[in-house]
Amino acid sequence: MNVKTANAIDSYVGARIKMRRQLLGMSQERLGEQIGVTFQQVQKYEKGINRIGASRLQRIAEVLQTSPSFFFEQENSEPLTLRGLDPSANMDPVTEFLRTKEGMVLNRAFLKIADSNIRETVIALVKAMAQAEGDGLTLGTAKADITHPIGE
Numbered sequence: 001m002n003v004k005t006a007n008a009i010d011s012y013v014g015a016r017i018k019m020r021r022q023l024l025g026m027s028q029e030r031l032g033e034q035i036g037v038t039f040q041q042v043q044k045y046e047k048g049i050n051r052i053g054a055s056r057l058q059r060i061a062e063v064l065q066t067s068p069s070f071f072f073e074q075e076n077s078e079p080l081t082l083r084g085l086d087p088s089a090n091m092d093p094v095t096e097f098l099r100t101k102e103g104m105v106l107n108r109a110f111l112k113i114a115d116s117n118i119r120e121t122v123i124a125l126v127k128a129m130a131q132a133e134g135d136g137l138t139l140g141t142a143k144a145d146i147t148h149p150i151g152e
Contacts, residue, residue, distance in 0.1 A: 004049050011048030013057075016071040018046040019095070020064045022104050023111075034063040 006014075021031055028039040028046070035042075035056060044050040045060075052060070054068075061068045097103040113119050 006048030007051070008048075010051050013052065013071045014046040014048040015099075016073075017060060017064070019098050020066055020070065021046075023098070023107055024064060025108055026064070031060070031063060035059045 021028070028042040032039045032042045036059075037056075041050065045052050057068050057071065061070065098107065110119070110122065113122065
């Protein structure tokens with residue numbers, strides 16, 4: 001039996017599709033329906049096992065409300081290269097965070113906040129908590145000033 005192995009670029013593009021799909025709270029089944037394939041095919045795309053044709057990638061981008069170039073971007077929106085595609089290599093911390101359950105939950109919730117003042121307050125709170133922890137304070141007893149973003 002011939003076992004398929006994923007190409008590094010196909011895997012990277014698939015991971016970006018999965019990240020964007022999850023960020024939008026969309027299931028594999030729903031994405032599959034929107035692009036005309038089964039959820040199993042979406043799974044194969046996301047794992048990089050099956051390659052994605054240009055027209056299908058364009059449709060995926062439309063459904064996921066982004067551009068096709070999004071799936072090829074690396075750190076600092078650089079075009080995709082083979083350099084650094086090893087998953088164990090230095091991954092962009094934002095991408096690494098978004099691949100976690102907590103990262104996805106936090107980002108989905110944050111995107112639902114429409115009020116920019118509330119968003120700024122949440123950011124200030126998280127920065128204050130991070131600084132307090134970095135200073136060795138126990139967060140349960142820390143009295144951090146969250147009215148102004150830290151470091152700004």
